[in-house]
Amino acid sequence: MLRWASIFFIVAILAAILGFGGFAAGLASIAKIIFYIFMVLFAISFITGMLKNK
Secondary structure, eight states, rough: HHHHHHHHHHHHHHHHHHHHHHHHHHHHHHHHHHHHHHHHHHHHHHHHHHHTOO
């Protein structure tokens, strides 16, 4: 998921450089959503991993 967020972010930066502001904003918001989902899943995985080791 982090890979997809990075890809969307890079494409958003390229679109912004080329002048496609609305398209870049949409891609950046998608990248942000994917990154937040990744962080939530990482936190859940980390917590369950810590509980299994006890």
